[in-house]
Amino acid sequence: MSAPDQAPHPPPETGPDERDALVKQVRLRGERHERWLREGGPSIAGRLAQIGVLGWIIVVPMLMGVFAGHWLDRKLNSGLFWTAPLLMLGLALGCWSGWKWMKSA
């Protein structure tokens, strides 16, 4: 991406330039349309798998936190001192990585 294409008001005529925003956008839509013709829209199973992955991304760090905390508590004989904070830490980590994954997907 070059800077002139992202300017809010590009010049109306930039010549028979392959990098003109109008040509770019038309090509992009053409490619999308072609891909849609070839592959169709995302299937229901695909969507469910996506949601499932998101769930696991959040849950797995929480479970790891709980297990690690429980093991530490058993070793040090300290009740819930390690389990609860590590559970929270796992939740935060899970939400954060889930957010990142959602943005990238």
Next chain:
Amino acid sequence: MRLRIVTPLAIVIDEEGVAAARAEDTTGCFGIWPQHADFLTSLTISVVSWDNSTGIRNYCAVRRGVLALDGGRNITVATREAVAGKDLATLDQSVLARFRADIETERSEHVESTRLQLDAIRQIMRHLRPDQSGRLGMFS
């Protein structure tokens, strides 16, 4: 529905019997069916598409613009530049061809206007200095 796409210089599309239309503004792509609520929005650099009365899809690339829908059936797009096409896969070539044609027109217009200017200057010179050109001037 009736769809019109106009630029400052031409009416690119004026079509009656449009079954459905799609366009795109900054919030994304949207579709319009008959009896849609009236609204006004500004389009991005994108492709407007519509199904005509025989169900064939047509496309038109627009360089921004304003889309107005009134009465649930009149769609008007006012844009700076519009290139219509039947096929989305070859629309980019149409746009490039239009650019080239525009440049060619501009070039020939430039040549013509320069020629006109030179002619005018020559005429003035002839009138102001009739003795040198050997012809009768305006004031003699």
